[in-house]
Amino acid sequence: MKLRDGGGLFRELARNRTLYLMFVPIALYFLLFAYLPMTGIVMAFKEFNFRDGIWLSPWNGVKNFKFFFISGKALQVTANTFFYNFLFLALYTLFSVAVAIFVAEMKGRYFKKAAQSFMFLPYFISWVVVSAMVYNFFNYDTGTFNHLIAALGAKPLNLYSTPADWYFLLPFLYVWKWVGFGSVLYLAAIMGIDPEIYEAATIDGASVFQRIRSITLPSLRMTMTVLVLLGVGRIMRGEFDMFWQLIGNNGPLIDSTDIIDTLVFRSIMGSQDFAMASAAGLYQSLLCLAIILLANALVRRVDEDYALF
Amino acid sequence: MSADEVSFNVLGYVFLGLVGLVTIYPFLVLIGSSFASEHELITKGYPIIPAEFSLKSYGLIFSSPGKIARAYGVTIFITVVGTLVSLFVSSMSAYVLTRRSVKYRRKLAFFIYFTTLFSGGLAPYYIVIVSVLHLKNSMLALLLVPMFNVMYILILKNYLRQIPDSLPEAAVIDGAGEFRIFTRIMLPMSKPALASIGLFTALIYWNDWWTAMMFMDREALQPLQYLLYRILSSVNLAANIVNSATLIDLPKESLKLALTVVSTGPILLLYPFVQRFFVKGVALGAVKE
Known part of the structure; x- marks a missing residue:
């Protein structure tokens, strides 16, 4: 123009x-x-x-931010958001790639189809339903898990008041919900590899492990780099649906499971505390923008075609 | 099969078998236990195959289905209408972004893309919806808030771009208007992409409880997932849903299970038929440009 x-x-x-x-x-x-x-x-x-x-509304300078940072909340929710998302991303990538490689290289068509169908199923249900399932397994009085360990003579698990257990459970559930989706993503990339390379390698006597190490993994490296960097770009954006449905407003768990998104939500819907909500929200948006610009610059250096913008 | 292939396949059967089992197990427990008696749930835990078979909870739900049926109606309405409008507008915008004659198409694409990079945060968003657009407690909020997804528009754009430019250009020469070209030529040609993206969008609507929690206090207009969330967090509400006067008699746990099954049922039933469209959709998104 x-x-x-x-x-x-x-x-x-x-x-x-x-x-x-x-x-x-x-x-x-x-x-x-x-x-x-x-x-x-x-x-x-x-x-x-x-x-x-x-x-x-009247201006009040940086008072909202002062409040957000001095309350100690800023550091806590930043650390939680980062820590959980980092774990989620690492495990999700690992499991998705592993599943994709097995599905691509294994025999047993019907077995693979069934396993894949099962794995993709959690993608289709809401965290509301997942939270119902978690309750079925882990509630203190009647949960399946507690019945099981009681039968083994161990002490029942009081999940909803034990913060440490969630460090395992949340990443587990994250992988449980998304591994089907992620493996389809990586499988699509594997299917894009020229089959002649595999045939040539097989004729030359390469074992299946050698083929995976020398063909599949190097070919997946680009997709992996890009998807991981995209994930890194979102690392300060918490899985609100998951945290809210599974934990919600649970007092004993809040310090170890409060992420930026749940803090903002609680501030708005709970106490109508717009000072905290808007300061934390802007802080998150700026952090997200800075990280995604950085991640994109990195993608650009790896392969310009995969850069977002 | 050589020795290493055997060991690889054994490893694969164990690994995929385990992951598959862990994913399907909670579903089996959920469905199985919803047919168990309250007594069994409390004394023995949640079974896959109930020892004390009972239809009491389902009986309670289906004998006074009023509120559940209503929530179902709301969910079906927003899913159908929302998905259709979303698909039409998304693909129409995607079509504009592919037309070479549109000089500012890159700027327009960035205009919508930028919204994924930066946002004002939830606080201003909430205020804008509530006190600027006045959508609180309106059905429009349930329809509009989840309606568009920038990634889906870009995937549709990439799909439409595979259709040779000569096709719409020839139609222009024949005197067809752009809107007509879009509805008569481009829409029918992009059916596979529309099917996949449409199902992804429908799933978002079906599973959406967030919009209702934020913007819908009127019980009569609350969708299924939000109702389920409220029921799961309050037994009193569960009693209220099935018009039970007393709490004492109520099979609390099994009622929750049955309600969860009833609200997830359609997805589980449709899943075998629609799964391949979702797999295709993922592949569409994975193929860059």
């Missing part, structure tokens, strides 16, 4: 008027549901009240 085009913008809009009109609905949607709230980041520097709204 250079000035010397002289009305270039309007001429362009007139020439492709139908096409631009066809884009209006989506443009309007993102204006109202994404860009308008984006201007609301000023809330973080205001003493918000409903009467004056986002843009007219």
